[in-house]
Amino acid sequence: MSAKIRLGILGGGGDSLIGVLHRIASSMYDSYELVGGVFNPNFDENIGFAKEIGIPTNRIYKDFDTMMEEELKLPEDERIQVVSVLTPNFLHFPMAKKLIESGFNVICEKPMTTTYEEAKILQETLEKANTIFAVTYTYTGYPMVRQMKEMIASGVIGKIQKIDVQYYQGWINPIIHDKEKRAATWRLDPEKSGISCCVGDIGTHGFDMIEYVTGMEVESVLAELNYLYSDNKMDIDGTMLLRFPNDIKGLLRTSQIATGEENNFTVKIYGNKGGLKWEQENPNYLYHLTEDEPLKVLKPGHAYNSELSLSGTKLPPGHPEGIFDSMGNIYKGVAKAIRKEPYHPGEFPTMKDGVRGMNFIEKAVDSHKKGNVWVKI
Numbered sequence: 009m010s011a012k013i014r015l016g017i018l019g020g021g022g023d024s025l026i027g028v029l030h031r032i033a034s035s036m037y038d039s040y041e042l043v044g045g046v047f048n049p050n051f052d053e054n055i056g057f058a059k060e061i062g063i064p065t066n067r068i069y070k071d072f073d074t075m076m077e078e079e080l081k082l083p084e085d086e087r088i089q090v091v092s093v094l095t096p097n098f099l100h101f102p103m104a105k106k107l108i109e110s111g112f113n114v115i116c117e118k119p120m121t122t123t124y125e126e127a128k129i130l131q132e133t134l135e136k137a138n139t140i141f142a143v144t145y146t147y148t149g150y151p152m153v154r155q156m157k158e159m160i161a162s163g164v165i166g167k168i169q170k171i172d173v174q175y176y177q178g179w180i181n182p183i184i185h186d187k188e189k190r191a192a193t194w195r196l197d198p199e200k201s202g203i204s205c206c207v208g209d210i211g212t213h214g215f216d217m218i219e220y221v222t223g224m225e226v227e228s229v230l231a232e233l234n235y236l237y238s239d240n241k242m243d244i245d246g247t248m249l250l251r252f253p254n255d256i257k258g259l260l261r262t263s264q265i266a267t268g269e270e271n272n273f274t275v276k277i278y279g280n281k282g283g284l285k286w287e288q289e290n291p292n293y294l295y296h297l298t299e300d301e302p303l304k305v306l307k308p309g310h311a312y313n314s315e316l317s318l319s320g321t322k323l324p325p326g327h328p329e330g331i332f333d334s335m336g337n338i339y340k341g342v343a344k345a346i347r348k349e350p351y352h353p354g355e356f357p358t359m360k361d362g363v364r365g366m367n368f369i370e371k372a373v374d375s376h377k378k379g380n381v382w383v384k385i
């Protein structure tokens with residue numbers, strides 16, 4: 009029996025964006041072994057891809073139902089232990105639900121489902137099961153994001169008084185102005201994507217990041233979304249005002265039509281004693297601002313960082329780590345949970361975070377549709 013956790017993957021084929029990130033992340037700490045799955049709905053491409061990445065084809069299945077049937081026939085010590093769900097959004101819920109019900113641990117891409125209702129059903133399903141469930145809000149795995157969380161928790165910036173998070177991309181610009189391209193993109197199809205494109209895809213990252221680093225829950229949202237064309241059913245840009253307990257206020261700006269932007273995810277949290285600033289495109293720097301001292305720039309791997317941050321750094325300081333490492337750290341946390349080893353709750357996002365993310369998407373769309381009103385989350 010392998011000492012490694014037997015991993016299956018759904019989606020993430022050679023034609024996908026996110027597959028390579030999960031495969032590399034899962035191999036980073038030598039905790040997982042990819043043993044099978046369904047990378048692609050086309051069986052020939054599926055087998056071809058398995059050969060290309062060098063994994064045996066005997067557990068590459070023609071579809072999800074076949075995988076479930078065949079895996080459940082295997083003795084438990086051979087069966088896949090955890091399945092990563094990397095398919096387009098609409099398949100997350102049916103796949104994850106069946107996996108949980110059948111006793112598999114699940115690592116699910118975000119947005120966790122296509123509706124808040126589905127998310128609540130999934131949560132109820134998990135409550136009856138004894139399995140681990142993680143949602144890959146990838147950016148929470150960065151050492152300097154974890155450091156930010158710990159510094160805020162220990163009061164370094166004092167009482168939070170302003171939250172400003174921005175996630176700007178420009179990738180939809182060349183698609184959105186062309187009717188045919190609009191129709192061919194699954195992210196703009198509500199059947200496949202859910203009720204939102206931009207808020208669902210990257211607004212949820214921003215929302216989760218805010219709750220992760222501040223430890224506070226967003227209480228209500230007022231959203232102004234942008235669709236650009238009347239035949240486009242999905243938001244591709246949105247500005248959201250946020251309210252937190254104790255009258256704390258924040259702002260979440262998201263866009264997929266910020267032309268020329270790549271993955272400009274910037275997190276700024278200000279307290280009465282200072283501020284913390286982090287930028288995804290430059291993830292190894294955490295800026296600590298104060299009134300009476302020069303700007304401090306914190307970097308990963310130094311002993312001044314918290315244990316949670318240090319546990320996500322593998323190399324001596326000065327060797328840049330990036331998004332692969334961030335996702336690798338999430339996989340590392342999940343491996344500890346599966347092996348019933350102790351872990352910090354900040355090591356991976358859970359079902360609760362997935363459900364809150366879906367609640368947020370729904371309430372942001374609701375706020376916009378009702379004429380930009382405050383909606384409770």
Ligand SMILES: NC(=O)c1ccc[n+]([C@@H]2O[C@H](COP(=O)([O-])OP(=O)(O)OC[C@H]3O[C@@H](n4cnc5c(N)ncnc54)[C@H](O)[C@@H]3O)[C@@H](O)[C@H]2O)c1
Binds near residue numbers: 020096
């Ligand atoms: N965490 C992040 O930062 C992040 C980044 C990008 C995408 N995502 C999420 O990952 C998911 C996939 O996104 P993507 O950009 O890789 O999409 P994609 O369209 O590039 O790839 C989807 C993959 O799923 C496969 N697939 C489709 N139907 C399938 C089926 N029935 N069975 C098995 N495989 C099937 C496709 O062949 C393809 O390989 C989405 O939910 C997306 O929101 C997350």
